[in-house]
Amino acid sequence: MDTFLQVTLSGVTMGCIYAFVALGFTLTIAAAGVVNFAYSEWVTYGAFIGVTLVSVFGLPLWLALLATVLLCAVMGYAFQWIVFRPLEGRHFLTTVTATIGIAVSMQALATLVWGPYALTLPTFFGSGVVNVAGVSIFPHNILIIATAVVLIGGLQLWLTGTDIGLRLQATAQDPVAARLMGIPIRHMRTFAYCLSAALAGLAGFLVAPLFVVTTTMGFGLMLKGLAATIVGGWGSLKGAVFGGLIIGIIEALGATYVSSEYKDVLSFLIIIIVLLVRPRGLFPEPIAEKL
Amino acid sequence: MRRIPTLIAASLFTVAFITTASAQSTITLGMVVGTTGAFAGGEAPLVNGTKLAVEEINAKGGIGGKQIDLVIEDTGSEQTGAINAFNRIVGQEPVAIMNTTLSGFVLSQIAMIKDEGIPTLTGAASAQLSPDRKGIEPLFRIRTNDERVAAAAARFAAEKLGAKNIAVLRINNEYGNGWLRAIEGVLGELKLKPASIESYEGPDRDLTPQLLRIKNANADALIVVGDPPNHVVAVQQIKHLGLCMKVVLSNAGVLPTTLKLYQPDASNGIYGTVDSLPADVPENKEWADRYRKAFNLEPDYSAAEYYDGVMMVAQAIAKVGAGKDAVVKELRSIQNHKGIGNVYSYANKGDGGVSVAIGQIENGKLKLTTTLN
Numbered sequence: 188m189d190t191f192l193q194v195t196l197s198g199v200t201m202g203c204i205y206a207f208v209a210l211g212f213t214l215t216i217a218a219a220g221v222v223n224f225a226y227s228e229w230v231t232y233g234a235f236i237g238v239t240l241v242s243v244f245g246l247p248l249w250l251a252l253l254a255t256v257l258l259c260a261v262m263g264y265a266f267q268w269i270v271f272r273p274l275e276g277r278h279f280l281t282t283v284t285a286t287i288g289i290a291v292s293m294q295a296l297a298t299l300v301w302g303p304y305a306l307t308l309p310t311f312f313g314s315g316v317v318n319v320a321g322v323s324i325f326p327h328n329i330l331i332i333a334t335a336v337v338l339i340g341g342l343q344l345w346l347t348g349t350d351i352g353l354r355l356q357a358t359a360q361d362p363v364a365a366r367l368m369g370i371p372i373r374h375m376r377t378f379a380y381c382l383s384a385a386l387a388g389l390a391g392f393l394v395a396p397l398f399v400v401t402t403t404m405g406f407g408l409m410l411k412g413l414a415a416t417i418v419g420g421w422g423s424l425k426g427a428v429f430g431g432l433i434i435g436i437i438e439a440l441g442a443t444y445v446s447s448e449y450k451d452v453l454s455f456l457i458i459i460i461v462l463l464v465r466p467r468g469l470f471p472e473p474i475a476e477k478l
Numbered sequence: 479m480r481r482i483p484t485l486i487a488a489s490l491f492t493v494a495f496i497t498t499a500s501a502q503s504t505i506t507l508g509m510v511v512g513t514t515g516a517f518a519g520g521e522a523p524l525v526n527g528t529k530l531a532v533e534e535i536n537a538k539g540g541i542g543g544k545q546i547d548l549v550i551e552d553t554g555s556e557q558t559g560a561i562n563a564f565n566r567i568v569g570q571e572p573v574a575i576m577n578t579t580l581s582g583f584v585l586s587q588i589a590m591i592k593d594e595g596i597p598t599l600t601g602a603a604s605a606q607l608s609p610d611r612k613g614i615e616p617l618f619r620i621r622t623n624d625e626r627v628a629a630a631a632a633r634f635a636a637e638k639l640g641a642k643n644i645a646v647l648r649i650n651n652e653y654g655n656g657w658l659r660a661i662e663g664v665l666g667e668l669k670l671k672p673a674s675i676e677s678y679e680g681p682d683r684d685l686t687p688q689l690l691r692i693k694n695a696n697a698d699a700l701i702v703v704g705d706p707p708n709h710v711v712a713v714q715q716i717k718h719l720g721l722c723m724k725v726v727l728s729n730a731g732v733l734p735t736t737l738k739l740y741q742p743d744a745s746n747g748i749y750g751t752v753d754s755l756p757a758d759v760p761e762n763k764e765w766a767d768r769y770r771k772a773f774n775l776e777p778d779y780s781a782a783e784y785y786d787g788v789m790m791v792a793q794a795i796a797k798v799g800a801g802k803d804a805v806v807k808e809l810r811s812i813q814n815h816k817g818i819g820n821v822y823s824y825a826n827k828g829d830g831g832v833s834v835a836i837g838q839i840e841n842g843k844l845k846l847t848t849t850l851n
Contacts, residue, residue, distance in 0.1 A: 407681025442687035
């Protein structure tokens with residue numbers, strides 16, 4: 188039982204991390220129809236910016252976290268101007284290819300700026316562990332789960348209960364109709380890019396103490412985030428969360444009770460089964476048809 | 479107007495003459511490594527060691543009056559990138575190539591290395607590259623064969639630490655598989671069976687399931703095999719889960735740049751394998767100080783081995799000239815050559831480095847426990 192609880196906790200933590208990534212990834216799909224493969228580097232840059240602010244500028248962790256989120260939002264804004272606006276109206280594959288190219292360039296730039304060696308970031312609670320009923324709980328994992336719950340809940344409330352949230356949803360569902368209704372869809376898209384990048388910064392900062400900061404850390408995460416997006420349904424925020432959690436938990440339980448050799452096989456098997464039963468994911472959105 | 483073509487022709491002739499003269503006054507040393515991508519951190523010391531040797535040789539007047547021109551091509555830490563980078567380097571007509579340390583990449587270049595016949599030195603440690611397996615005449619290993627290092631780790635765990643239930647947590651690639659085969663071989667000789675064999679993929683950052691399986695198998699020692707980030711995650715999670723078995727890390731786990739990443743309370747007492755601890759040897763002090771000054775880093779065995787490699791090539795060229803066949807033949811005659819990072823033998827199907835050392839981490843530093851030559 189201890190093992191089951193321990194592994195489930197670890198699976199939920201990883202699931203929340205995947206959900207963070209999938210959420211940010213999904214936001215740009217939902218709001219602008221852009222599958223942004225440079226998202227992996229946004230997460231990586233979030234972690235590197237966090238490390239720089241803490242270890243070079245000596246900022247306290249909480250301030251470094253806020254500054255990282257803010258700087259990443261600015262990065263999203265810059266991206267919107269430099270990359271996404273010139274690509275508007277182009278074929279889906281053109282945009283995808285461009286974002287892959289940018290991801291490769293950003294990775295090389297990260298090596299030039301931060302060097303080739305791995306870095307680490309301290310946690311908010313030190314390296315101590317709390318033992319509850321035979322289960323070792325690392326406080327940073329709880330922080331990740333709590334942040335995910337608050338953030339996802341808040342995002343859901345904001346999207347469905349506020350004017351700007353409803354405008355964003357309208358932009359996602361039908362940009363032409365939204366424009367005719369007087370919604371400034373360009374501003375809404377800019378806002379979605381900034382929010383997506385801010386989420387990437389938050390994800391990068393929070394996973395840095397667990398993951399070790401390397402120039403390739405975001406890529407593996409994005410693959411899992413992409414898998415979560417596919418399982419949950421393209422463009423579905425709810426789907427991104429459930430997809431992330433499903434993959435995280437299945438991976439952990441599979442590696443424990445079946446075999447660590449087949450951990451990834453199990454994850455991809457789940458994706459195949461979900462896609463066979465529900466080809467548009469667990470929570471399909473109309474945006475999937477436009478991609 | 480008629481003078482313009484004449485002037486252009488004269489300029490081109492001058493440029494060609496200068497270029498040829500310049501090319502004749504230098505010797506090109508090629509290097510194929512990952513300067514970007516996942517393995518850039520692990521391969522950076524190789525570049526440092528090579529640069530240090532080249533600078534030293536050039537400062538002393540070069541080889542036979544010719545300066546060494548080091549040309550580095552990036553693999554991007556990818557297999558196809560390694561093949562392309564090797565091709566680009568071959569186009570520069572180097573006297574020798576300091577190649578990547580990733581065994582899988584070197585295995586994919588084998589046919590090209592054989593065809594070109596350029597002396598190629600590598601830190602790739604897979605047993606597959608031994609002269610009696612897939613190793614070839616122009617390929618020289620400047621490291622200790624993984625089989626030997628992994629076997630030393632297993633023997634150390636069983637004989638020195640007294641472990642009876644030894645578990646293995648390995649990265650799922652050629653490097654991890656090579657270690658596993660060697661460990662299983664030693665345990666078989668000792669009439670022991672692995673308590674548990676677990677694997678993970680390179681990008682995995684949660685090893686809780688694997689570590690819990692190892693814990694539930696009542697392992698009293700654990701050998702962890704992987705890259706620097708994998709070791710950091712493993713050591714951190716071993717502490718979080720309260721696992722109290724003895725731990726032996728593979729080489730990447732005790733590199734100076736990896737040691738910096740551990741929480742001191744999590745890594746204290748953990749063992750690790752290395753080919754050598756070059757900075758701990760008094761006669762290497764001048765070299766180690768020079769390395770620290772040049773790169774602001776603590777030197778490690780891999781940097782020392784690439785330094786040694788360049789020095790061996792330089793000595794061979796100084797003796798027999800820069801012809802690739804002559805250099806290969808000269809390098810193949812090396813027997814028990816003591817360098818900074820290892821002792822090398824290539825004569826009589828020698829497999830390169832032979833030294834293995836095991837150290838223990840104490841307050842972020844690796845202290846020598848035992849040496850096995």
